[in-house]
Structure formats: C-alpha cells, structure tokens
Amino acid sequence: MAAPDPLDLIGIDDQLSAEERDIRAAVRRLCDDVVAPHVAEWFESGELPDVRGLAKEFGAMGLLGMHLEGYGCPGMSAVDYGLACLELEAADSGIRSLVSVQGSLAMFAIHRWGSEEHKQQWLPAMAAGEAIGCFGLTEPDHGSDPDSMRTRARRDGSGDGADWVLDGRKMWITNGSVADVAVVWAQTEEGVRGFVVPTDTPGFSAPRIHHKMSLRASVTSELVLDGVRLPADAVLPEVTGLKGPLSCLNEARYGIIWGAMGAARSCFAAALDYSKDRQQFGKPIAGFQLTQQKLADMSLELSKGTLLALHLGRRKDAGTLHPAQVSVGKLNNVREALDVCRTARTILGANGISLEYPVIRHMNNLESVLTYEGTVEMHTLVVGQTLTGHAAFR
The missing domain is CATH 2.40.110.10 (Butyryl-CoA Dehydrogenase, subunit A, domain 2)
Structure with missing residues (x-):
C-alpha cells in the first residue's frame, strides 16, 4: 500500500471524478503559468497591472460564470467551480476575488435577476473576460x-x-x-x-x-x-428586497469555502518543505516533536475543511444546500485557514514574513477574506439562529 500524499493525507482525491481532477489540474497549470511568477511582485507593489489580460485568460479557460448556464457560460458543476476557486486562491486570494466577483456576484445577479436584454447585453462578454x-x-x-x-x-x-x-x-x-x-x-x-x-x-x-x-x-x-x-x-x-443581494452573496461565499483551503494548502506545503530543509541543532526541524505537532494539526484542518467544502459542493449540485450551511463552511474554513497560515509562519520563522515565500501574503489576504462576504460575527449568528430558532442580530 502506497504512503498517503502529504498534501492529501486522508485521500480526498478518491472522492473526485477523473473529470473533476482534470479541471483542477488545468486551473492549477494556468495559475502556475500566468499568476505564480508575478504575484509576489503584484502584492509588493499593490498593483494588478493587466486585469483585462488576466480576465481574458480566465474567460478562455471558462472560469468566469463557470457554474452558470447559457449566454456563453460553461454551465459546469458547483464542485468543478469550487475546485477552481481552491486553485485560484492557492495562487492568491485577490485572484480568486477577481473571478468570484465577476461570476458569483455581478454575473450571477444579472443571470438570476436580470431581464433577457440584460443577459444578452452583458453575460457573453463577461464570460469571455471582454467586459468586467x-x-x-x-x-x-x-x-x-x-x-x-x-x-x-x-x-x-x-x-x-x-x-x-x-x-x-x-x-x-x-x-x-x-x-x-x-x-x-x-x-x-x-x-x-x-x-x-x-x-x-x-x-x-x-x-x-x-x-x-x-x-x-x-x-x-x-x-x-x-x-x-x-x-x-x-x-x-x-x-x-434583500433577497436579491443576499442570494448573490451566498454564491460568492460558496467559492470562499473552497478558496480558503487553497490558501491553507499553499502555506502548509511551504511549511512542510521548509521544515525538511531547515537545519537546527544538527537536524531538520521536521524531526522535532513540536514542529511535527504543528504540521499534523495543520494537515488535519486542511483535510477537514476540504472535506466540508466537497460535501457542501455535492449538496449544492443536488439542490439541497441551505444558506446556513454556507455560513458553516465560510465561518469554519476561513477561520481555520487563517490559523494554518499563522502556524506556517511560525515554522518558517523570520523567513515567514518574506515574500520569497507565500505565507505572509496569504496571512494578510485572509484577514480580508475573514471579514468580507459576512464577518465571523454574522455567520456565527446565522448558525446560532439555525440552531436555536432565535435571531440575535439586534
């Protein structure tokens, strides 16, 4: 029996179809080609210099409005879209946000609530990345x-x-x-x-x-x-009424559930590799018990969060995903991903704050992801209301 993949400790890939794995691999290759070589420089400069070029690349891959039907949209599954979000955010949360806002907020609003004229005018160009x-x-x-x-x-x-x-x-x-x-x-x-x-x-x-x-x-x-x-x-x-914007937010939150695990995976992988190379007291720090405890805890949260994302994705494809379940996923996965990134930073020590590694970039990005599309407090109260039947928002 082969040893488990350290980045997929419990074998979640077994639950994916060959087509789903192919889609994930294609998005990962695209991010490796057009994002990874430049993203640290973009982050350091605070600029995304060719947004339209990126949008057209993503449109050509079918990532914009990926889960919508018709009007030039690919009509792919929720799980396909989630896997794409995971790979996009493994590259950078800002890149996943570009795709999420385009497809799950702006395009979804027009697709779900717009007139036929709105759809014909905007959706084909937005799906192609020709309009943002x-x-x-x-x-x-x-x-x-x-x-x-x-x-x-x-x-x-x-x-x-x-x-x-x-x-x-x-x-x-x-x-x-x-x-x-x-x-x-x-x-x-x-x-x-x-x-x-x-x-x-x-x-x-x-x-x-x-x-x-x-x-x-x-x-x-x-x-x-x-x-x-x-x-x-x-x-x-x-x-x-608020049903309109809140329905769009639920679409975007779903993508975040997956995306946060991409950021967590990136930081975990960086910490794991670093721990094997970094020598202290005559051996790699991966050989010390406290480092192994950190790595084990990070791997557990990455595994559990990815399983949760996949489960909610299957429910979404089956038409049984409740908004409160989206809140569960967003609340848990972003919170745990941020903890994974912070723990990775401790393993890298001072190098953890350098943009030579992805860790501090993901840490900073997830501070925003923790807040947008519903804060921790709001999702906690959504879950609380679902559990008790009492709204505690006011």
Missing part, C-alpha cells in the same frame, strides 16, 4: 446591515418609463475601477432594488483605494454615484 463587472452593496457606514444602506434610487418622471436617478456611495468594491458594468443595490420606494449601471454613465466614478495591506494583488475601489441617470429598464426586474 463589479458589485456595489457595501457602503462606508453600512456593511453587515445592508438594509440600512443610504444609496437611493428615485424615479424622475411619471409612469413605468420614467428614468431612475441614483445617488450614493459604495465601499471596498473589487474590480470597481476597471469595471465596464456595476450591479448597484439601492433603496427605492418599493424597497431595495438592483440596477445594471454601465460605468461610463455620467455621474459614476470609481476611485481606487490605496494603502491596503491585504488583497494587494486586487483592484479595490469606492463607487461614487452622483445623479447617475439610468433608463427605466436598468433595474433588475425579477427581485425586490
């Missing part, structure tokens, strides 16, 4: 409580054909400064509505956010809407 989208929900003063958003959309005129006029601000928006289209959520007299906003519309601007110490290989922006005038048909017609 962003998703405007979070505001400077309102993150976890989107129902209190201040962005407003009002009718200007009479009847169903009246224009919409949007005013407000959105914050921490991935892809904002490079987007061709923004899906923006705003308060209206009818409740929260979504709007498809071409970013060349007068009154729309998206200044970049600088001085980040996390997700530095990612474009992050503020969206400014000053009297943005849109035609009547710019509104997403199929949804009113």
